[in-house]
Amino acid sequence: MSTRRDPEATRAAILEAAEEAFLQKGVADASTSLIARRAGVTKSLIHHHFGSKEKLWQEVKRRRFEQYAAGQQQMLDTSEADEGLLRRSMKLYFQFLQQNPEMIRLMAWMYLEADTECGDIDSQLLHSGVDKIRQSQEQGIFRQDVDPRYMLMVFLMLSQQWFQSRAHLCRDLGIDQDDATIDRDFFEVMEKIFFEGVLPR
Amino acid sequence: MSTRRDPEATRAAILEAAEEAFLQKGVADASTSLIARRAGVTKSLIHHHFGSKEKLWQEVKRRRFEQYAAGQQQMLDTSEADEGLLRRSMKLYFQFLQQNPEMIRLMAWMYLEADTECGDIDSQLLHSGVDKIRQSQEQGIFRQDVDPRYMLMVFLMLSQQWFQSRAHLCRDLGIDQDDATIDRDFFEVMEKIFFEGVLPR
DNA sequence: TTGTTAACTGGCCGACCGGTCAATTCTAGA
DNA sequence: TCTAGAATTGACCGGTCGGCCAGTTAACAA
Incomplete structure (x- = not known):
């Protein structure tokens, strides 16, 4: 049996194991030894390919942010x-977060670490969204007395925070979390309130 | 100089240092040695008074949750x-989070750790809020075609997420974060949208 | 075929981790 | 005043951490 080498596959294996460990346990609590073990490589290889634990993080x-931005931009452009x-x-956006819960954890970690990286990646993304809203305002589709930037934030924040505090809030309010319909139920409410508000029309 | 003892003050000093360290660096990354040093005591005293690092956390x-719930309940009752x-x-609620940014970090850590403690403390709080909304619905003040539990969630989540992603979003959107008025500006938008929606009336 | 370089291994390092323990000092109640 | 027990200390434990290094092996260009 020949032990062939494939540095790209090695890098990929390390990255995959690292992402899982970092997002699950946090950077401080996920050891390089564990990541190496899960990736099926030696610890030294991590330092060889990525330099340090911090650089790996x-x-x-x-990587996560890049592929996220790519998908969102495509959606906006079409x-x-x-x-x-x-x-x-x-x-x-709601469905994306629903299917990529790691993204929620990633953003929570970045908040706690006061991370300022990856910002420019989705900066363009946000501006695209703001422009779309502004156009809708000019066409009279949306009310014009609110800043489109904040309007965009409201809908982004609602989706994100739902998946972050869903477990706590549903448990405390006695909503069955195993019920697969709660995501849809909440989305309907969120959509109603966002577009029409809570006051009767 | 007599080295008088004050176990209550010692406990308080440890708790204060621990809260700062835990919320700033995370439980895994905040060492008991650091906490002891900041509290001006020996590491052993932490174990003497609290048993373990986990129990201290x-x-x-x-403690944080208790004082939070007390204030909120008082507001609701009056x-x-x-x-x-x-x-x-x-x-x-918005102002409370504005003045207690540690609460945001605490909730973020609890999400990442999948922490299920402290839930019963604010469960009653949430139910009080839901009842108030339900009463308002029955009086025709609010639209009746949305679940009051989700309605409550929307406004809680908006406040919380604002303080969590304010820094990132404002930077990416080119909003001056040093401007003290952004909190007020966002609150106005949030209030408008929550009550009236984004569609023109 | 050979030589250079990158991929990869295993062992090792000092630092620090959470936690324990015996010994000492203070304090409150009998 | 005496004493039991709590408060407090510093030394110490086994274990794990991130990182380093010398050496080995595969890939590839000359």
């Missing part, structure tokens, strides 16, 4: 600026 | 159930 974040766009974007 | 959380109540509650 940076790379994990960068849409017109109308009320339906914001409704669809809302749903897509 | 539990105590830090319990209010009538009308639109003004929800507006005031919203503002008070």
